[in-house]
Amino acid sequence: xxxxxxxxxxxxxxxxxxxxxxxxxxxxxxxxxxxxxxxxxxxxxxxxxxxxxxxxxxxxxxxxxxxxxxxxxxxxxxxxxxxxxxxxxxxxxxxxxxxxxxxxxxxxxxxxxxxxxxxxxxxxxxxxxxxxxxxxxxxxxxxxxxxxxxxxxxxxxxxxxxxxxxxxxxxxxxxxxxxxxxxxxxxxxxxxxxxxxxxxxxxxxxxxxxxxxxxxxxxxxxxxxxxxxxxxxxxxxxxxxxxxxxxxxxxxxxxxxxxxxxxxxxxxxxxxxxxxxxxxxxxxxxxxxxxxxxxxxxxxxxxxxxxxxxxxxxxxxxxxxxxxxxxxxxxxxxxxxxxxxxxxxxxxxxxxxxxxxxxxxxxxxxxxxxxxxxxxxxxxxxxxxxxxxxxxxxx
Ligand SMILES: Cc1cc2nc3c(=O)[nH]c(=O)nc-3n(C[C@H](O)[C@H](O)[C@H](O)COP(=O)(O)OP(=O)(O)OC[C@H]3O[C@@H](n4cnc5c(N)ncnc54)[C@H](O)[C@@H]3O)c2cc1C
Numbered sequence: 001x002x003x004x005x006x007x008x009x010x011x012x013x014x015x016x017x018x019x020x021x022x023x024x025x026x027x028x029x030x031x032x033x034x035x036x037x038x039x040x041x042x043x044x045x046x047x048x049x050x051x052x053x054x055x056x057x058x059x060x061x062x063x064x065x066x067x068x069x070x071x072x073x074x075x076x077x078x079x080x081x082x083x084x085x086x087x088x089x090x091x092x093x094x095x096x097x098x099x100x101x102x103x104x105x106x107x108x109x110x111x112x113x114x115x116x117x118x119x120x121x122x123x124x125x126x127x128x129x130x131x132x133x134x135x136x137x138x139x140x141x142x143x144x145x146x147x148x149x150x151x152x153x154x155x156x157x158x159x160x161x162x163x164x165x166x167x168x169x170x171x172x173x174x175x176x177x178x179x180x181x182x183x184x185x186x187x188x189x190x191x192x193x194x195x196x197x198x199x200x201x202x203x204x205x206x207x208x209x210x211x212x213x214x215x216x217x218x219x220x221x222x223x224x225x226x227x228x229x230x231x232x233x234x235x236x237x238x239x240x241x242x243x244x245x246x247x248x249x250x251x252x253x254x255x256x257x258x259x260x261x262x263x264x265x266x267x268x269x270x271x272x273x274x275x276x277x278x279x280x281x282x283x284x285x286x287x288x289x290x291x292x293x294x295x296x297x298x299x300x301x302x303x304x305x306x307x308x309x310x311x312x313x314x315x316x317x318x319x320x321x322x323x324x325x326x327x328x329x330x331x332x333x334x335x336x337x338x339x340x341x342x343x344x345x346x347x348x349x350x351x352x353x354x355x356x357x358x359x360x361x362x363x364x365x366x367x368x369x370x371x372x373x374x375x376x377x378x379x380x381x382x383x384x385x386x387x388x389x390x391x392x393x394x395x
Pocket of ligand 1: 135136137138139140142143144145146168169170171172221371374375376377378379380381384
């Protein structure tokens, strides 16, 4: 009888984290983040580029902490929902910058669910080690909310698919070496039925990435031009023309992440700092607005915990998860608006200004929050989903 060693994904975990008490686990994680995460990178006013924060994430990868939610057999920490929340809360508390995490948060979970054994072995290790940085090629000019109208085509040619088209708003594509893309593989089928989910290497001939400068003056997303780009047919995830089903599951993962209380909690801290520096924290009118926002954020934390537990149990998220994204993004915007009001003359400066004893960029939370009601499905689209699929209102 032959015995085959199971394939090892990532580094071995030091211990069974879920066997620890929540208090001990929190203390361990807190100590690690507090001690090792660089002060200069805490709560950055914009999305950091890979060269700016890679040292930290490579350290996390080497420790086996890069994928806290992934199961242990796939190289993750295998955290239970409550431990995962603690891990995220401690990241938030320290202000750890998000990296180009489309691999860990999106394509990794999709491969675990829909990928072949070969795809998992080929791609999951690179995500865990951070050697492979992934970007998400969904949106196209004129195909954002109406994603099913996308026109980038992939045609089978021998062993390869050949891709022609354009993607847009691709976050940090200039830092990525791989893309997961939705492409049209059957132009004659109904829009949602002729789409496939393909993986492609950015080193392939025909890939051109052009950064786009946003309202805040930063280049966080890009246009990606795909001209005759070849990818091997084994890079098809799920069945041919069934990419919509794969993509929909991924949007579920995305929505839970976009509903994290991280940004609004940090926004509240900034708001309190600005209000104290400007001497209005005890003003009853300000305080009324502050407490009301604080309750909104606490409420968000509860809703988030509810959905995180569903994900943690491995159950699918229902359409009602749209509520989470609306609540998180719009709460962030309300907080950001009040920061600008409270900062007075500093509220319009897109740079760190000394307000009292502290240097604060009062406009940064506004820019960060503004885009939240657009990406990952706009608020209007989320409301349409709630109206049609949850409340059963006429469409
Ligand atoms: C910061 C940022 C990062 C992003 N990163 C990525 C990425 O990495 N990869 C990627 O693929 N995409 C990315 N996107 C794109 C994002 O997914 C799209 O912007 C989003 O889906 C909206 O599409 P659109 O921009 O084409 O707007 P449109 O779909 O043209 O919508 C314009 C307006 O019309 C409203 N609207 C549209 N249809 C309806 C309707 N049926 N009912 C009511 N209102 C409607 C929308 O709510 C919006 O207000 C990113 C976007 C941003 C802002």
